[in-house]
Amino acid sequence: xxxxxxxxxxxxxxxxxxxxxxxxxxxxxxxxxxxxxxxxxxxxxxxxxxxxxxxxxxxxxxxxxxxxxxxxxxxxxxxxxxxxxxxxxxxxxxxxxxxxxxxxxxxxxxxxxxxxxxxxxxxxxxxxxxxxxxxxxxxxxxxxxxxxxxxxxxxxxxxxxxxxxxxxxxxxxxxxxxxxxxxxxxxxxxxxxxxxxxxxxxxxxxxxxxxxxxxxxxxxxxxxxxxxxxxxxxxxxxxxxxxxxxxxxxxxxxxxxxxxxxxxxxxxxxxxxxxxxxxxxxxxxxxxxxxxxxxxxxxxxxxxxxxxxxxxxxxxxxxxxxxxxxxxxxxxxxxxxxxxxxxxxxxxxxxxxxxxxxxxxxxxxxxxxxxxxxxxxxxxxxxxxxxx
Amino acid sequence: xxxxxxxxxxxxxxxxxxxxxxxxxxxxxxxxxxxxxxxxxxxxxxxxxxxxxxxxxxxxxxxxxxxxxxxxxxxxxxxxxxxxxxxxxxxxxxxxxxxxxxxxxxxxxxxxxxxxxxxxxxxxxxxxxxxxxxxxxxxxxxxxxxxxxxxxxxxxxxxxxxxxxxxxxxxxxxxxxxxxxxxxxxxxxxxxxxxxxxxxxxxxxxxxxxxxxxxxxxxxxxxxxxxxxxxxxxxxxxxxxxxxxxxxxxxxxxxxxxxx
Numbered sequence: 001x002x003x004x005x006x007x008x009x010x011x012x013x014x015x016x017x018x019x020x021x022x023x024x025x026x027x028x029x030x031x032x033x034x035x036x037x038x039x040x041x042x043x044x045x046x047x048x049x050x051x052x053x054x055x056x057x058x059x060x061x062x063x064x065x066x067x068x069x070x071x072x073x074x075x076x077x078x079x080x081x082x083x084x085x086x087x088x089x090x091x092x093x094x095x096x097x098x099x100x101x102x103x104x105x106x107x108x109x110x111x112x113x114x115x116x117x118x119x120x121x122x123x124x125x126x127x128x129x130x131x132x133x134x135x136x137x138x139x140x141x142x143x144x145x146x147x148x149x150x151x152x153x154x155x156x157x158x159x160x161x162x163x164x165x166x167x168x169x170x171x172x173x174x175x176x177x178x179x180x181x182x183x184x185x186x187x188x189x190x191x192x193x194x195x196x197x198x199x200x201x202x203x204x205x206x207x208x209x210x211x212x213x214x215x216x217x218x219x220x221x222x223x224x225x226x227x228x229x230x231x232x233x234x235x236x237x238x239x240x241x242x243x244x245x246x247x248x249x250x251x252x253x254x255x256x257x258x259x260x261x262x263x264x265x266x267x268x269x270x271x272x273x274x275x276x277x278x279x280x281x282x283x284x285x286x287x288x289x290x291x292x293x294x295x296x297x298x299x300x301x302x303x304x305x306x307x308x309x310x311x312x313x314x315x316x317x318x319x320x321x322x323x324x325x326x327x328x329x330x331x332x333x334x335x336x337x338x339x340x341x342x343x344x345x346x347x348x349x350x351x352x353x354x355x356x357x358x359x360x361x362x363x364x365x366x367x368x369x370x371x372x373x374x375x376x377x378x379x380x381x382x383x384x385x386x387x388x
Numbered sequence: 389x390x391x392x393x394x395x396x397x398x399x400x401x402x403x404x405x406x407x408x409x410x411x412x413x414x415x416x417x418x419x420x421x422x423x424x425x426x427x428x429x430x431x432x433x434x435x436x437x438x439x440x441x442x443x444x445x446x447x448x449x450x451x452x453x454x455x456x457x458x459x460x461x462x463x464x465x466x467x468x469x470x471x472x473x474x475x476x477x478x479x480x481x482x483x484x485x486x487x488x489x490x491x492x493x494x495x496x497x498x499x500x501x502x503x504x505x506x507x508x509x510x511x512x513x514x515x516x517x518x519x520x521x522x523x524x525x526x527x528x529x530x531x532x533x534x535x536x537x538x539x540x541x542x543x544x545x546x547x548x549x550x551x552x553x554x555x556x557x558x559x560x561x562x563x564x565x566x567x568x569x570x571x572x573x574x575x576x577x578x579x580x581x582x583x584x585x586x587x588x589x590x591x592x593x594x595x596x597x598x599x600x601x602x603x604x605x606x607x608x609x610x611x612x613x614x615x616x617x618x619x620x621x622x623x624x625x626x627x628x629x630x631x632x633x634x635x636x637x638x639x640x641x642x643x644x645x646x647x648x
């Protein structure tokens with residue numbers, strides 16, 4: 001068992017670190033304060049291939065493994081949680097399902113634009129009445145001739161108004177399963193600009209405030225028949241499998257936020273003086289930092305393990321990474337919340353002030369315990385695998 | 389068009405500096421980066437590649453570990469990497485280094501050689517011009533802008549308060565300033581490709597027209613009397629004065645120290 005990274009991965013980390021420090025960090029506070037989507041940063045990332053890291057070169061991607069992608073989200077999130085989730089939602093929730101379930105025509109049509117960042121992706125599963133309970137879907141898709149007609153709405157959609165290509169989950173009928181009538185769920189690819197596809201209100205959020213979170217509204221929205229993603233009726237499985245991958249991305253975001261808060265705090269406690277000494281000289285500070293660092297390291301091991309398990313799946317589709325992804329997200333998200341909270345505490349009054357990064361990091365951390373499956377859902381996934 | 393870029397792996401000045409007992413740098417023990425001026429030179433070459441389809445070959449002399457800096461150059465877009473490494477080349481000063489690099493470059497076809505102005509570990513700015521001397525080609529140093537004009541290059545050569553515009557027929561050598569451009573980032577896929585690429589490794593036997601007496605520590609006329617880490621400066625002097633008085637105070641101080 002080898003815990004050391006390859007030279008390639010080390011160099012990739014250096015690339016992501018340099019980019020994050022030079023291009024992302026200087027804007028992080030402004031992005032949060034003004035709730036402005038960092039379009040210029042997204043364009044720069046697009047140019048460097050950051051939006052197609054795990055996409056094969058055949059479709060103009062970078063052809064890298066899931067671990068490289070995870071390190072990208074991690075390093076971006078160290079300095080800006082917003083930028084981290086933009087890449088994660090695009091890659092894990094839109095690019096990945098097209099790469100996994102798309103027909104050759106769908107891949108050829110969408111992947112090159114998405115992998116090079118000419119287009120941005122998003123994913124719509126959540127509805128006002130269907131978050132954790134994904135079976136509660138109300139959005140319907142009805143086949144009418146050569147077109148599917150979508151009606152309904154999706155809420156809390158990351159990259160909402162900024163995306164160009166959306167994976168939308170909708171009900172396409174009912175099926176009998178074990179004597180019970182269940183909703184038949186399918187997945188679709190919907191493009192921005194399709195008549196009948198509009199946006200609702202922008203959500204005002206506690207954290208990741210620069211990310212574009214919108215309601216998507218479908219009113220007699222007609223999309224071509226061939227935009228069905230995967231088989232009809234397989235949408236629930238596609239959504240769940242997509243979220244398994246998405247959770248690794250969010251786990252990486254949580255890990256990055258925790259690492260960013262830890263690094264910032266280490267610097268701060270060396271500088272800040274109380275009672276004539278740097279506060280880092282006090283044992284309470286030292287013990288807090290030790291606990292924070294240990295948990296961050298444990299989170300990193302889980303997140304990287306999940307990424308490597310996903311890589312294994314790519315060569316052997318019988319391998320499941322669902323539990324590893326759930327554990328990584330559950331733990332990394334809770335560590336992010338704990339570490340950022342402690343970071344604010346160690347900063348004292350300054351930690352509560354907006355000029356200090358840890359204040360933003362604590363707000364950004366909270367969502368990682370909620371989206372792409374709450375911590376409670378992760379516990380359900382993990383325990384379900386233990387008790388089956 | 390063929391461009392050869394000489395690059396060097398140098399200690400990252402953000403990390404600590406470590407010395408060998410003989411006063412030379414312990415390169416194996418330090419965090420390293422691509423020398424900033426060299427990186428600008430590489431970027432200039434890559435722009436010529438983007439614009440004119442030039443083939444870019446990067447050459448470095450160093451420990452086997454210096455291969456990393458070649459991989460980085462490949463990940464940025466260079467086409468070929470050549471590592472010149474041999475125990476007998478160790479401890480080289482600028483003379484022996486330029487002899488080595490010239491000996492390596494004699495194996496290559498080139499229209500243009502680009503080196504950085506100087507490396508942040510030695511700060512001599514001698515290697516580039518010396519290579520041109522050994523190869524018998526023109527040199528334009530301190531380039532802040534490079535344009536191709538037919539079979540010539542037009543270069544803005546930087547001075548403190550002005551620049552000269554110079555034209556030279558190729559083949560020639562240019563030394564680049566880090567202000568020349570903003571080097572591009574690597575790409576993730578480029579990094580993985582770079583580690584799949586083959587790096588050509590040359591030793592003493594591959595150097596053309598170079599005498600042993602001009603190589604390595606033995607071939608280096610520079611003798612290091614003593615080397616030490618940078619001594620931290622004192623806290624300085626703090627005075628509170630009105631602006632007019634402050635100016636006079638500073639001017640007096642500078643005059644006393646013969647700075648002005």
